[in-house]
Amino acid sequence: MSEVTTFSATVSATTRDGVLVVTIDNPQVNALSADVRGGLEKALIHAETTPGILGLVITGAGKTFIGGADIREFGKPVAEPTLPHVIDRIEALSKPVVAVLNGAALGGGLELALACHHRIASPAAQVGLPEVKLGIVPGAGGTQRLPRLTGIPAALDMIVSGRLIKAGEALSLGIIDELAESDLVETAVKAAKILSVSPLRRTGGLTVEAADPVEIEKISARLLAKARGQRAPAEAVRLVASSIRPFDRGLADERATFLALRDSPEAAALRHVFFAEREASKVEELQGIDPRPVTTIGICGLGLMGSGIAVAALAAGYTVIGLDQTQEAAETGRERILGLLERNLAAGRLDQSGLHAQKSRLFVTASDADLAPCDLVIEAVFDDLDVKIELFRRLDKVIRPDAILATNTSYLNPDEIAASTAHPHRVLGLHFFSPAHVMRLLEIVRCRKTAPNVLATGLAVAKKLKKLPIVTGVTEGFIGNRIFSAYRREAEFLLEDGALPHEIDAALEDYGFPMGLFAVYDMAGLEIAWARRKRQEAARDPSEQYVEIADRLCEAGRMGQKSGRGWYAYPDGKRTVDPDVTAIIEAERSKKGIKPRVFSKDEIQERMLAAMVAAGEALLAEGIAARPGDIDLVMINGYAFPAHKGGPMFARG
Secondary structure: OOOOEEOOOOEEEEEEOOEEEEEEOOOOOOOEOHHHHHHHHHHHHHHHHOOOOOEEEEEEOOOEEEOOEOHHHOOOOOOOOOHHHHHHHHHHOOOOEEEEEOOEEEOHHHHHHHHOOEEEEOOOOEEEOOHHHHOOOOOOOHHHHHHHHHOHHHHHHHHHHOOEEEHHHHHHHOOOOEEOOOOHHHHHHHHHHHHOOOOOOOHHHOOOOOOOHHHHHHHHHHHHHOOOOOHHHHHHHHHHHOOOOOHHHHHHHHHHHHHHHHOOHHHHHHHHHHHHHHHHOOOHHHOOOOOOOOOEEEEEOOOHHHHHHHHHHHHOOOEEEEEOOOHHHHHHHHHHHHHHHHHHHHOOOOOHHHHHHHHHOEEEEOOHHHHOOOOEEEEOOOOOHHHHHHHHHHHHOOOOOOOEEEEOOOOOOHHHHHHOOOOHHHEEEEEEOOOOOOOOEEEEEOOOOOOHHHHHHHHHHHHHOOOEEEEEOOOOOOOHHHHHHHHHHHHHHHHHHOOOHHHHHHHHHHHOOOOOHHHHHHHHOOHHHHHHHHHHHHHOOOOOOOOOHHHHHHHOOOOEHHHOEOOOEOHHHOOEOOHHHHHHHHHHHHHHOOOOOOOOHHHHHHHHHHHHHHHHHHHHHOOOOOOHHHHHHHHHHHHOOOHHHOOHHHHHO
16 A cells, blocks of 8 residues: 555545545545545546556545535635536546445535446445435536436435435445445455446436336425425426436536525525534533433333333433333333334334334333432423422432433423422423424423533433434523414414414415414314413413403314314314304404404514514523524424524524
């Protein structure tokens, strides 16, 4: 092996058996920065012009091949050479170029690999073109080269959904040419030497296999239905479906589309979300603070929420001890958890060995004392302050002083719960969203006396659970439910002022929400919120505007879909506008002497957004939320605010 040749700060190479082995080393994910692109171009020129070099191998340092373009360069003047230029040079090289996918090849990383003449991957590698998740399309040949290898239907599915696929599937689709269990580079060097005396297979020169137009339309419709009007997925469909045209025309169209989308408000919003996620778990005062070790998690209450938390914890490798009031209730909870695990197995999210391993780490009990081994105990019992305080006092007697106690309350004050314990510094809130094994958001509530390493542990556990942690201070409803309450109140004010439920829902769905607010109420059921309103009635400020329309619906037995009537009627299970609801609303307006007016879709959207933003600004002013981006992430991941709008704080600018 030769000495190392440095082509840039992030690209170097050695020569092995006459093959130039180029390594990209640009932590953390080997992003295709200007320095990487420049280094690659120099390496390609060197390989092309050096007589003794037979071919070239490109790989990545660490556990990633190339994680994609450097998103930090978006919005700035593009430094030469551009990625399309480098990729075109790779494909046109007279000597073979072999890509070694030692890990993930995403976005521009996969586009670069597609232009290589041969692709070898580790079984652990993943590939994907997830650009649509940033409001753009692949801009360096992805929409044109991928269908030449996989066919149009498979390329549509990958690019429009943005999903990642494992190496085995990539091999079956023709995206990679072979898997190598060990010494990928040695395998690639041998392949390059063989290819050096053979005609090179250039992806851009392949013919796209004609596809059934009906099948393409069916796949496109399914994928775009999930896109809710976003531009990038629709443009991706157009580009992939037309990849049958001459290659150079397709590349030119793709690049122009990419540049137009890159500068769009939709892409700016999704970039904001991308960077907000990377900032969310950063808590300045926790720098240098180590989390406490957690291997065993106790879960008190094995209903739907507790069972979901248990499934998430088991998937993360934790041992779980579930507690319920009686042994019978505990066994029922165990069966519920096992049922969720079996669903994961059926859906392919878990294999038989994984199922067996997770089952072996699950224990249930009706005895508090059995929680003694736990490092962290999460309560998921009925959201009643007295119930939770009584439970935490019991737990104080059985768990170690260094074990952490977490409450999953949605609205109660965790400071009051912590104050009832012997060690309030070890208490924090872990507010999961239902279903807890599916929903990504986790609000981590910092109580007044929460110790720094306890908060750090909450963040570490959230990361292991593959959740998106957002730190919040103590306030009623924390970040999400406090803003949602303002959002809900504004919708009720709109009802009194003249809008109807279906008009508000239509405006929200047009904005990008998957379902309107009143349709969501009906799906969830109206009785729980009604019971909560009745409990709070005595403490309600009589000077504040209160809308009684929802109460009238509940009094009439309209509890939502389960009763066949709610804000809508459900004949044969289909949601329809109900004139009886309109009559109830009109009667309440009349009772208050309100003269209704007509609202446009834009007015409804503006009022709803303004209510969310006002609540968000109050949270920032009070120090409950650390950043506007944290609020946006909560609303996107917990309340289905459309990500391509960037969240309420970003959308309002």
